[in-house]
Amino acid sequence: xxxxxxxxxxxxxxxxxxxxxxxxxxxxxxxxxxxxxxxxxxxxxxxxxxxxxxxxxxxxxxxxxxxxxxxxxxxxxxxxxxxxxxxxxxxxxxxxxxxxxxxxxxxxxxxxxxxxxxxxxxxxxxxxxxxxxxxxxxxxxxxxxxxxxxxxxxxxxxxxxxxxxxxxxxxxxxxxxxxxxxxxxxxxxxxxxxxxxxxxxxxxxxxxxxxxxxxxxxxxxxxxxxxxxxxxxxxxxxxxxxxxxxxxxxxxxxxxxxxxxxxxxxxxxxxxxxxxxxxxxxxxxxxxxxxxxxxxxxxxxxxxxxxxxxxxxxxxxxxxx
Amino acid sequence: xxxxxxxxxxxxxxxxxxxxxxxxxxxxxxxxxxxxxxxxxxxxxxxxxxxxxxxxxxxxxxxxxxxxxxxxxxxxxxxxxxxxxxxxxxxxxxxxxxxxxxxxxxxxxxxxxxxxxxxxxxxxxxxxxxxxxxxxxxxxxxxxxxxxxxxxxxxxxxxxxxxxxxxxxxxxxxxxxxxxxxxxxxxxxxxxxxxxxxxxxxxxxxxxxxxxxxxxxxxxxxxxxxxxxxxxxxxxxxxxxxxxxxxxxxxxxxxxxxxxxxxxxx
Numbered sequence: 001x002x003x004x005x006x007x008x009x010x011x012x013x014x015x016x017x018x019x020x021x022x023x024x025x026x027x028x029x030x031x032x033x034x035x036x037x038x039x040x041x042x043x044x045x046x047x048x049x050x051x052x053x054x055x056x057x058x059x060x061x062x063x064x065x066x067x068x069x070x071x072x073x074x075x076x077x078x079x080x081x082x083x084x085x086x087x088x089x090x091x092x093x094x095x096x097x098x099x100x101x102x103x104x105x106x107x108x109x110x111x112x113x114x115x116x117x118x119x120x121x122x123x124x125x126x127x128x129x130x131x132x133x134x135x136x137x138x139x140x141x142x143x144x145x146x147x148x149x150x151x152x153x154x155x156x157x158x159x160x161x162x163x164x165x166x167x168x169x170x171x172x173x174x175x176x177x178x179x180x181x182x183x184x185x186x187x188x189x190x191x192x193x194x195x196x197x198x199x200x201x202x203x204x205x206x207x208x209x210x211x212x213x214x215x216x217x218x219x220x221x222x223x224x225x226x227x228x229x230x231x232x233x234x235x236x237x238x239x240x241x242x243x244x245x246x247x248x249x250x251x252x253x254x255x256x257x258x259x260x261x262x263x264x265x266x267x268x269x270x271x272x273x274x275x276x277x278x279x280x281x282x283x284x285x286x287x288x289x290x291x292x293x294x295x296x297x298x299x300x301x302x303x304x305x306x307x308x309x310x311x312x313x314x315x316x317x318x319x320x321x
Numbered sequence: 322x323x324x325x326x327x328x329x330x331x332x333x334x335x336x337x338x339x340x341x342x343x344x345x346x347x348x349x350x351x352x353x354x355x356x357x358x359x360x361x362x363x364x365x366x367x368x369x370x371x372x373x374x375x376x377x378x379x380x381x382x383x384x385x386x387x388x389x390x391x392x393x394x395x396x397x398x399x400x401x402x403x404x405x406x407x408x409x410x411x412x413x414x415x416x417x418x419x420x421x422x423x424x425x426x427x428x429x430x431x432x433x434x435x436x437x438x439x440x441x442x443x444x445x446x447x448x449x450x451x452x453x454x455x456x457x458x459x460x461x462x463x464x465x466x467x468x469x470x471x472x473x474x475x476x477x478x479x480x481x482x483x484x485x486x487x488x489x490x491x492x493x494x495x496x497x498x499x500x501x502x503x504x505x506x507x508x509x510x511x512x513x514x515x516x517x518x519x520x521x522x523x524x525x526x527x528x529x530x531x532x533x534x535x536x537x538x539x540x541x542x543x544x545x546x547x548x549x550x551x552x553x554x555x556x557x558x559x560x561x562x563x564x565x566x567x568x569x570x571x572x573x574x575x576x577x578x579x580x581x582x583x584x585x586x587x
Contacts, residue, residue: 091421102414123323123426
């Protein structure tokens with residue numbers, strides 16, 4: 001995706017608008033029920049302006065419903081939220097500055113890619129030149145006249161991204177944008193997101209590809225059963241993802257180590273004759289010292305960094321237990 | 322205005338063009354068939370009123386208007402399927418993100434759709450009329466009564482009332498689409514409604530069914546035909562017009578209220 005300076009206007013947020021300032025998205029106790037099912041349940045999150053925020057959760061966690069709430073497509077049963085400083089009750093005040101790709105992008109299959117974009121450009125009052133710019137950006141200019149039904153999954157996904165970028169948005173909400181993209185397409189998407197962040201735009205990115213999110217996000221929101229398990233700077237979450245693995249021949253020595261770790265406030269799990277302690281890596285020397293003092297002298301401590309997936313699964317497991 | 326212009330772009334879809342094509346071809350075919358039956362000397366109780374009206378100033382509309390019910394059904398399907406497809410295809414969410422004012426979006430869409438239906442129906446009637454004129458001239462049949470001032474007045478009255486009827490039908494289609502939110506369900510409900518309450522129930526309860534919306538709307542162009550051809554409004558033209566307008570207002574109000582509050586999960 002070739003990036004040029006005239007495709008996007010730079011909207012660098014003022015200092016006060018960044019991590020500590022006015023959030024791009026803020027929700028307080030946001031709830032949405034469909035019959036007896038709680039899709040979103042008292043959700044309270046905050047996304048600072050100018051960040052790439054990863055939105056993670058298992059299927060049915062409430063991600064898409066949250067996105068639909070933010071876009072004014074469904075109405076909340078309780079709670080409140082602001083998007084770009086405006087309340088959800090007035091989507092017409094903020095949606096002209098928001099671009100969105102929700103779930104699988106939807107098109108008129110018998111119309112060309114260009115006409116599909118023109119339909120939305122006319123509706124939003126965007127100039128026709130914007131359509132050409134975006135077709136170039138997503139590398140669909142040479143297939144722009146073909147009906148969308150002849151597009152591959154990856155091409156449809158790129159057209160969906162072009163649709164989301166039509167208003168040159170300050171806030172971009174993308175639901176699984178890399179679906180159907182080949183590895184090169186995923187790398188290009190990553191570059192595009194970084195480029196947009198450099199322009200001062202906020203990106204709210206829902207994805208199942210946690211490894212992919214890990215590479216681009218500054219902020220993380222983790223959702224399960226409609227509730228936020230974590231909402232904060234990505235580094236806070238990622239810093240916590242190390243663990244110590246302790247091995248010993250005698251079970252009594254492992255019991256001593258487990259007691260010390262638990263007393264220090266860390267989660268300990270047994271795994272095939274070894275212990276896994278979720279803690280910062282610098283706890284290793286302290287653990288070793290206390291273990292020796294307690295008489296556990298024949299232990300081996302390994303440091304291990306867990307993936308975002310493992311950390312996320314552990315968080316889910318903790319939530320479920 | 323943005324919503325209206327945006328909707329016009331979608332008329333390039335083959336499904337829209339196919340709807341117009343079917344309307345034009347089937348109406349012209351039925352008009353020609355009626356003309357042929359009348360001029361070939363065929364007889365029968367159903368043909369007698371048509372044969373009597375044929376040489377009069379109402380002759381042309383009697384022949385061309387035989388496919389009126391079909392035009393109504395095709396227009397209803399065109400509107401319901403077009404509008405409901407926005408839910409079925411999921412494109413409604415794209416539209417609402419770019420135009421969050423739902424009433425403005427629905428108004429723009431419906432203005433464009435009604436315009437399309439009216440243009441299609443007008444083309445249909447004009448093409449059918451030209452065909453019948455051409456065939457009549459080719460067979461040496463006099464069309465003087467059809468082109469007389471009375472004939473033109475009758476033609477314009479029929480044309481205007483037919484367009485008004487189709488506006489009402491389009492608004493009914495909008496209501497069905499907004500309530501069902503799916504192409505299959507919308508077209509099914511639309512056809513079932515025309516067949517069951519407006520068709521079958523009307524046969525056994527004529528007194529009450531004369532106030533049903535499709536029937537009332539159909540009375541409007543029917544008032545331009547001879548009473549024996551009809552359907553002329555039993556309640557009188559002005560009463561039928563007033564009731565038709567009330568139905569149209571009702572369709573608009575209910576559609577607007579529902580669409581404004583509806584969750585868009587498609």
